[in-house]
Amino acid sequence: MPAHLWVVDDDRAVRFVLAQALRDAGWSVAAFAGATEALAALAGGEPAPDLVFTDLRMPEVDGLAFLESLKGKRPSLPVVVMSAWTDVASTAGAFRGGAVEFLSKPFDLDDAVALAARTLPAAADTPTAADPAPDPIPETAADDTELVGDSAPMRALFRAIGRLAQAPLSVLVTGETGTGKELVARALHRESPRARKPFVALNTAAIPAELLESELFGHEAGAFTGATRRHIGRFEQADGGTLFLDEIGDMPAALQTRLLRVLAEGEFFRVGGRELIRVDVRVIAATHQDLEAAVAAGRFRADLLHRLDVVRLRLPPLRERLDDVPLLAARFLARAARRLGLPGKQLDSAAVRRLQQHAWPGNVRELENLCWRLVALAPAETVGVRDLEGLLRAGPGATAGAAAAEGDATSDWQTPLAAAVRAALAAGEPQLQARLRGQFEQVLLDAALAHTGGHRQNAATALGIGRNAVTRKLGSRRARRP
Numbered sequence: 001m002p003a004h005l006w007v008v009d010d011d012r013a014v015r016f017v018l019a020q021a022l023r024d025a026g027w028s029v030a031a032f033a034g035a036t037e038a039l040a041a042l043a044g045g046e047p048a049p050d051l052v053f054t055d056l057r058m059p060e061v062d063g064l065a066f067l068e069s070l071k072g073k074r075p076s077l078p079v080v081v082m083s084a085w086t087d088v089a090s091t092a093g094a095f096r097g098g099a100v101e102f103l104s105k106p107f108d109l110d111d112a113v114a115l116a117a118r119t120l121p122a123a124a125d126t127p128t129a130a131d132p133a134p135d136p137i138p139e140t141a142a143d144d145t146e147l148v149g150d151s152a153p154m155r156a157l158f159r160a161i162g163r164l165a166q167a168p169l170s171v172l173v174t175g176e177t178g179t180g181k182e183l184v185a186r187a188l189h190r191e192s193p194r195a196r197k198p199f200v201a202l203n204t205a206a207i208p209a210e211l212l213e214s215e216l217f218g219h220e221a222g223a224f225t226g227a228t229r230r231h232i233g234r235f236e237q238a239d240g241g242t243l244f245l246d247e248i249g250d251m252p253a254a255l256q257t258r259l260l261r262v263l264a265e266g267e268f269f270r271v272g273g274r275e276l277i278r279v280d281v282r283v284i285a286a287t288h289q290d291l292e293a294a295v296a297a298g299r300f301r302a303d304l305l306h307r308l309d310v311v312r313l314r315l316p317p318l319r320e321r322l323d324d325v326p327l328l329a330a331r332f333l334a335r336a337a338r339r340l341g342l343p344g345k346q347l348d349s350a351a352v353r354r355l356q357q358h359a360w361p362g363n364v365r366e367l368e369n370l371c372w373r374l375v376a377l378a379p380a381e382t383v384g385v386r387d388l389e390g391l392l393r394a395g396p397g398a399t400a401g402a403a404a405a406e407g408d409a410t411s412d413w414q415t416p417l418a419a420a421v422r423a424a425l426a427a428g429e430p431q432l433q434a435r436l437r438g439q440f441e442q443v444l445l446d447a448a449l450a451h452t453g454g455h456r457q458n459a460a461t462a463l464g465i466g467r468n469a470v471t472r473k474l475g476s477r478r479a480r481r482p
């Protein structure tokens with residue numbers, strides 16, 4: 001007997017070509033325009049399938065509900081879910097429902113045939129079957145997940161997140177600053193069986209080394225000077241849920257050893273404590289550093305890397321997925337307008353092209369910050385190339401060149417300052433110090449934010465000031481704008 005396959009899709013074209021390709025490969029195929037039809041055929045005594053390809057978004061019964069009824073009747077039946085909407089909610093929903101694979105549309109027919117061959121218990125070679133029917137009904141978008149992207153690398157990432165969310169494995173998320181590593185960790189949590197338990201994030205680089213241990217594991221009252229009360233650490237707060245350790249490469253050596261032990265044993269003492277605390281925590285770590293290089297240089301423990309790096313998800317920099325720029329920009333412009341209570345803005349096509357030529361050293365965060373500024377500052381509802389002038393900072397290569405050219409100016413900024421002071425004094429300007437100090441701080445802040453891709457915490461750390469000071473300065477500057 002040849003294996004019998006079902007293709008269920010409301011899009012007539014997909015149904016037709018996929019069914020044909022599977023028949024050409026030698027299987028028997030029945031095609032249905034919807035789940036109701038397919039289930040009715042089964043109830044009416046038609047042959048049961050050995051493998052099902054189903055679309056996700058269908059007008060009457062969607063693919064996930066269909067998947068559930070199929071799995072309810074035949075738990076071991078392999079089902080491939082297909083969709084033009086590859087977002088984390090869809091991929092995770094499919095894998096949670098028991099799908100064997102998620103196929104992003106459009107797909108290569110050879111890939112679909114290869115997938116069927118891999119998935120079927122045994123392949124055979126006799127063609128028979130039903131045929132296409134009614135008119136296509138366009139799929140509707142209901143993408144409401146926070147991680148936005150429709151480029152090939154992001155689709156691949158969403159499929160990986162959907163699959164990994166179900167497994168209790170440690171995940172290491174790598175990628176440059178501002179690429180969305182924290183959002184990936186949140187998505188993994190949100191779609192996992194731990195979703196109802198806490199998601200706790202800790203940025204290792206943002207906490208002074210001497211406080212990090214108690215931040216992670218908590219402390220008892222009197223454990224050290226200043227510890228007046230018991231403090232519950234992030235590991236305990238995250239019990240049953242997910243702990244996201246950002247910038248793991250910055251963890252001091254002694255703590256790396258302690259973390260490794262806790263991950264291996266699942267238990268620890270609070271600082272200064274005697275009670276053994278047991279927790280069930282899924283750890284997701286992130287880094288923008290090359291941890292293999294850090295291991296080679298003796299700055300990171302190889303055994304800790306192995307424990308954290310059971311599965312690695314790499315977030316591509318935005319310059320490797322410029323296709324995503326229009327979609328991301330539209331999202332950020334709409335969000336900024338909503339939050340600021342201002343009219344929405346759109347980019348014209350030349351502005352979109354200009355943004356797709358930019359190198360985005362600060363990645364998605366830089367694009368998000370740009371959109372906020374455009375909503376606040378661009379004069380018209382349609383944003384053109386001229387509105388972008390001065391707002392796009394140079395990429396890493398260009399910055400290096402510019403810095404070299406600026407060599408003299410950067411090493412001697414006091415001379416032009418003295419000239420400016422003399423000119424202002426000669427003009428009789430009052431309160432000179434206040435104005436110049438404000439401008440001085442603004443230059444520092446802008447340069448630091450440009451350096452960190454708009455990351456306030458890192459800018460504050462680089463300048464040696466508190467994050468709150470950065471927020472305050474940015475806030476007062478925004479307030480001063482017309």
Ligand SMILES: Nc1ncnc2c1ncn2[C@@H]1O[C@H](COP(=O)(O)OP(=O)(O)OP(=O)(O)O)[C@@H](O)[C@H]1O
Pocket residue numbers: 146147148149175176177178179180181182183184246286288328364365368455
């Ligand atoms: N794919 C995306 N869709 C929507 N928003 C995104 C996406 N990627 C990043 N962002 C936004 O960009 C900003 C930076 O993202 P996030 O903090 O997750 O980056 P990160 O890689 O963890 O950065 P860092 O390494 O600097 O901590 C956030 O405001 C986030 O909401």
